[in-house]
Amino acid sequence: MAKATVHVTLKNGVLDPQGKAIQHALETLGFSGINGVRQGKYIELDLAETDSEKTQSAVTDMCEKLLANTVIETYRIEVSE
């Protein structure tokens, strides 16, 4: 069994109004020195495959086909045993 985690975030240059709203809220709470906030998604996958290379390649395929929209998002995959 392998576990894969996927972080999906908006590409640089794509407006993230939610990130901006979070930043404003943090500043309202008195937190200072925040240069930027970007919000993304975190996805956990429990997989039957044990080979980590195969897992990596399968999850990449999942990201390209569904988990991320590569027009606006990038993704980062981590595989653990």
Place this chain on the structure above:
Amino acid sequence: MKSAVIVFPGSNCDRDIAVTLEKVTGQAPAMVWHRDSTLPEGLGLIAVPGGFSYGDYLRSGAMAANSPIIADVKKKAEAGVLTLGICNGFQVLTECGLLPGALIRNRDLKFVCRDVNLSVERTDTAFTGKYTGGQVIRIPVAHHDGNYFADNETLDRLESNGHVAFRYCNDNGKVADEANPNGSARNIAGVFNETRTVLGLMPHPERLADERLGGQDGVPMFESLLEQLS
């Protein structure tokens, strides 16, 4: 004119467009459930309706774009069958790759539900032939993720090839930032594919196609399709 409306769990404008299609063309569309694998033969128009398919899970339109019926929608659209995606339908068509770009969260984070002005960018298409050049029409929008995004290269290409269908504008037809309800790049409200046989737009022409509902500015789109297909 034979048409089909795709119905997903969470579609909520499927009946609006069915009523409008029947009213304008005299023929009720086939309502096709997303789990079906083939569309009826001999279709002139495929309509992908507005709504919140799959509760907008993951991204608006992402789940619907991978529904069983979409393979046949893509096949027929690529073969030239006219295809219209409205609101969530536009999101589905970008997610499945029939149209360029993506629809992201509105600039001010608010769900926008009101009438907007649109400039009709060109009238030599199957969808817009009954409008007049430079016409300003009033059509309602109702969306949370309507902010059209594409990289600059894609936007330049859309503009230079004449693939922008509608832009948000003010009463006088001026394309201005204050007339942009959601932050869409270059005020784009709707785009065509390369062959102008697929149209996606965020505003709802099917919701303003009856005088009893306050206006008929949506009707010419369906009359254009009828003329094209009869």
